[in-house]
Amino acid sequence: MLAITVVPLLFFLHAYAATLVDRQFPHLIVPVKQDEPDRAFNTQYSGEIAVKAGAHQVYTEISFDVPTNAAQTCNLAFTIAPANGPWTLSGDPAAGPLVFNISSLPNASINKDKDTWNSRPKSQEWVASVEVAYNGNVKLTGGSVVCAKGSAQQFVMYPGSARDFGLTWFELTQPLHGVTYEMYVP
Numbered sequence: 375m376l377a378i379t380v381v382p383l384l385f386f387l388h389a390y391a392a393t394l395v396d397r398q399f400p401h402l403i404v405p406v407k408q409d410e411p412d413r414a415f416n417t418q419y420s421g422e423i424a425v426k427a428g429a430h431q432v433y434t435e436i437s438f439d440v441p442t443n444a445a446q447t448c449n450l451a452f453t454i455a456p457a458n459g460p461w462t463l464s465g466d467p468a469a470g471p472l473v474f475n476i477s478s479l480p481n482a483s484i485n486k487d488k489d490t491w492n493s494r495p496k497s498q499e500w501v502a503s504v505e506v507a508y509n510g511n512v513k514l515t516g517g518s519v520v521c522a523k524g525s526a527q528q529f530v531m532y533p534g535s536a537r538d539f540g541l542t543w544f545e546l547t548q549p550l551h552g553v554t555y556e557m558y559v560p
């Protein structure tokens with residue numbers, strides 16, 4: 375009897391004992407815009423994801439320089455600090471939270487000087503879906519990635535459906551705001 379109750383408790387404690395060893399901010403934030411399909415925007419301080427009438431899309435490519443450390447699990451996170459984080463969200467609040475997705479890009483595929491809507495690298499695998507409510511609540515599904523220690527790890531953020539919205543955010547450490555790469559030891 376005792377064993378049956380103790381084992382799940384240990385798993386529970388284990389799951390909550392994960393320690394954050396590092397949090398990285400994107401080293402590159404490169405938008406590509408369907409409306410200016412051959413223009414390269416270079417790296418920016420803000421991220422942007424948008425779609426209107428199923429077109430006029432804006433994607434944002436991001437690259438993290440993943441350090442070498444003791445981390446054993448890594449995941450992407452997205453945080454909005456509604457009161458004092460600089461962000462904008464357009465669209466119809468009555469339609470519920472907007473959704474954007476994140477997919478992986480091949481290693482070293484982002485070229486900040488050259489990437490355009492037409493020439494952007496093809497994404498690989500779905501990594502996360504992120505719901506953002508108009509009050510700033512965020513719910514991320516998925517997000518776990520292989521820890522590419524000592525290497526760049528790259529992703530693209532894009533609308534999760536054809537529903538109209540526009541989201542912009544400025545990356546900030548204090549308060550924590552935007553997309554981050556989190557590294558944990560179990």
Ligand SMILES: *[C@@H]1O[C@H](CO)[C@@H](O)[C@H](O)[C@H]1NC(C)=O
Binds near residue numbers: 481526
């Ligand atoms: C990515 O590429 C760099 C240099 O080209 C290489 O050193 C690194 O191991 C690669 N990382 C992965 C995860 O493939």
Ligand SMILES: *[C@@H]1O[C@H](CO)[C@@H](O)[C@H](O)[C@H]1NC(C)=O
Binds near residue numbers: 475503515535
């Ligand atoms: C975004 O991800 C969800 C799964 O969470 C999927 O159903 C949806 O089709 C994806 N959207 C796009 C545009 O790939």
